[in-house]
Each structure stands twice: as structure tokens, then as C-alpha cells.
């Protein structure tokens with residue numbers, strides 16, 4: 001934290017060290033110089049009134065969740081990393097996301113990893129774990145580690161714990177309510193909507209897909225198919241020529257409707273993000289208590305999923321977000337204002353390469369959102385007994 005508060009300079013230093021770089025900003029005479037970005041001033045958010053930061057980010061670009069044999073036409077050859085895994089471009093994007101975090105929080109977080117400043121948790125899934133690794137590599141340059149340790153190293157070792165209270169991954173397998181909702185409740189309103197508005201268009205799409213995939217395709221399958229298109233597009237791959245723009249749009253609209261119904265479901269919000277929101281609220285509460293200040297951390301990072309971000313945003317009352325793209329992030333900031341009161345602000349980045357945040361209102365809490373109101377809200381809405389809740393909830 002001992003940093004030169006006041007100057008706000010970002011220096012670009014040329015270096016022959018291989019860094020996954022962004023463009024070239026250095027001298028023209030060097031062959032393919034790599035721009036090395038060293039943040040030396042205060043981060044955009046590193047303000048004295050900022051007391052605690054929690055960031056939940058979605059993993060980077062991933063491979064489709066489909067197996068080859070589901071749709072023989074859907075080749076996984078383009079995704080050597082395997083089903084649902086972080087792709088090469090996804091890794092790079094998360095590295096760049098880490099650089100953004102450094103630019104935002106430099107000064108609030110030291111160059112050298114310090115255990116008492118930051119905690120990193122991920123869901124127990126390869127793509128989120130690896131995203132957390134890449135984010136931290138981007139956030140913590142190795143040279144500070146060199147200086148302090150007098151060691152050659154390409155990265156600073158930083159612990160990542162797999163005990164994130166984010167239940168996205170567990171809930172899908174364990175909570176009966178989740179399965180029942182998906183099986184019995186999810187599609188009816190969407191189908192109704194289709195039948196009343198654009199049945200012909202949908203019939204045409206389904207028969208077109210069935211013909212080209214060589215098997216009957218129902219509306220329920222559109223989700224995974226469209227999801228695989230997103231993976232392909234993110235890798236710069238061509239979609240099949242027979243996926244015309246109008247078909248693509250209908251599929252996208254179904255995809256978004258499905259996700260919004262999940263994000264907006266109060267019970268799923270509880271099951272998926274309840275324990276995480278409780279931990280966030282507790283960490284801020286502890287931080288605000290002066291006697292705990294030195295034993296709590298400045299920053300908590302959580303690597304999660306679109307469901308984590310979607311259910312949290314909808315819970316807060318922000319249902320105007322479309323869907324959290326790869327590398328999207330929610331930032332909870334705890335501020336102490338001039339009257340020494342604690343207030344919470346939420347900032348949102350829609351995608352890994354968003355440079356500009358959007359400050360999100362917190363309708364459920366009010367404006368300003370006082371810490372005490374937030375704590376009360378979380379305590380009233382979420383029980384501590386997740387396992388029981390997950391078992392007993394009925395449709």
C-alpha cells in the first residue's frame with residue numbers, strides 16, 4: 001500500500017521478454033517489439049475512501065459444452081482443449097482482464113502478492129480455475145517478484161482456493177429444484193411466447209436445423225447449439241453456411257430468453273448465488289468494523305460463471321443486462337463517505353475487453369445503498385442452510 005499517491009502515470013516499457021502483449025507501442029526499429037505495460041501510478045479506483053472490493057468475473061472464452069457424438073456435424077476438432085475448456089484465446093483474454101484489474105486497483109493492491117491483501121476463490125471447474133490463474137498472471141507482473149525474491153521467475157505464485165461459495169456448478173447436479181425447473185418449468189412460457197408470436201418462423205428454423213443436423217431438433221436443443229456458435233465465433237471460426245442471419249437471430253432470442261428466466265428465478269438466485277452473496281456481505285461487514293480492519297483483506301476475487309453474474313445482477317434488481325459475456329465482471333465497492341458512513345456501489349463490465357464500466361443502480365437496496373441495509377437484505381433473503389434449501393425447495 002506504500003505507494004506514491006498523487007501521480008497517475010502509465011508507463012510503457014520496451015522489453016524483449018516474451019509477454020502476451022497487446023499491439024506494439026514501442027520504438028519502430030526493433031523487430032516485433034512487445035509492449036510491456038507497467039502501471040506506476042494509482043489505479044482509477046484506488047481512492048482513499050475505497051475500503052473493500054469484491055469482484056466476481058466470468059471465465060474466459062471456452063469450447064462448446066457439446067460432445068461430438070450429440071451432433072455428428074458439430075466437430076470438436078477446432079477445440080483441442082476439450083469440451084467446456086478455456087480456449088487459447090480465452091486464456092489470453094483473461095490475462096488481459098488481469099491487466100485491467102491492475103490498472104483499476106493499483107495502489108489499493110500492491111505489485112507484490114501479499115496474502116493479507118487479496119483472496120482468490122474459484123468454482124471447482126477447470127475453466128474458472130485457469131481463468132483465475134491467467135487473471136492473476138496479468139495482475140501481478142513477475143518483475144516485482146524478481147526484485148523482492150532475487151529469483152528468476154515468469155510469474156508470481158499466488159494461491160487459489162477452490163472453495164468458492166458460488167454454487168453454479170454444484171447446484172446443477174445436486175439440487176432437485178434446479179433439475180425440476182429445467183425439465184418442467186423453463187420452456188413452457190418460452191414455447192407459449194413462440195406460439196403466440198412467431199410460430200411459423202420457429203417451425204421453419206427447427207425443420208431447417210433437423211435437416212442439416214440429420215436428426216430431429218427441438219426447441220430445447222437450441223440452447224446448446226447456439227452456445228456452441230458463441231464458442232466458434234469467439235475463435236473466429238465460420239458458422240455453417242446454412243445458418244442464415246435470420247435463423248441465427250431466432251436462436252439468439254431463444255438463448256437469451258432461457259438465460260433470463262434462470263437469472264430472474266428467485267429460488268435459483270438463492271441456490272446459485274445465495275451463499276456467495278452472504279460471504280460478500282459478511283466480508284464487507286467485517287471490514288467495516290475497525291477492530292477487524294487489519295485482519296480482513298482489501299480485495300476478494302471470485303472466478304465464476306454467467307449464472308453467478310446473471311443471478312446476482314437480477315437479484316440486485318438489474319434485469320436490464322443482456323447476458324454476461326466471457327470475462328464479464330461485477331465489482332462491489334465498499335466506500336466510507338465523508339460522514340464516515342459505509343455505502344456500497346456496484347460497477348459492471350459486460351465483457352473481458354470492456355475498458356469502461358457501467359455503474360449499476362442497486363434498486364433492491366436503494367440509492368445510496370447503505371451497508372447496513374445491504375446486510376439486512378442479504379440476511380433476510382438467504383438462509384445459511386444451503387443444503388437443506390437445495391433439498392427442500394419445491395416448484
Ligand SMILES: *[C@@H]1O[C@H](CO)[C@@H](O)[C@H](O)[C@H]1NC(C)=O
Pocket residue numbers: 124162
Ligand atoms: C473438485 O473436482 C474434482 C474433479 O471433478 C473432484 O474429484 C473433487 O472431489 C472436487 N473437489 C472438491 C473439493 O469439490
Ligand SMILES: *[C@@H]1O[C@H](CO)[C@@H](O)[C@H](O)[C@H]1NC(C)=O
Pocket residue numbers: 072073211212213214240242
Ligand atoms: C450433417 O449430417 C447429415 C447426416 O450425416 C448430413 O445429411 C448433412 O448434410 C450434414 N450437414 C452439414 C452442413 O454438414
Ligand SMILES: *[C@@H]1O[C@H](CO)[C@@H](O)[C@H](O)[C@H]1NC(C)=O
Pocket residue numbers: 285286289291292
Ligand atoms: C465488531 O466489533 C465489535 C467490537 O470488537 C464486536 O463486538 C462486533 O461483534 C464486531 N462485529 C463484527 C461483524 O465483526
Ligand SMILES: *[C@@H]1O[C@H](CO)[C@@H](O)[C@H](O)[C@H]1NC(C)=O
Pocket residue numbers: 290291292293294
Ligand atoms: C492496523 O495496521 C496499521 C498499520 O500497520 C496500524 O497503524 C493500526 O494501528 C492497525 N489497527 C488496528 C486496529 O490494529
Ligand SMILES: *[C@@H]1O[C@H](CO)[C@@H](O)[C@H](O)[C@H]1NC(C)=O
Pocket residue numbers: 266377380381
Ligand atoms: C428479500 O428481502 C426484501 C427486504 O426485506 C423482501 O422485501 C423480499 O421479499 C425478500 N425476497 C425474498 C426472495 O425473500
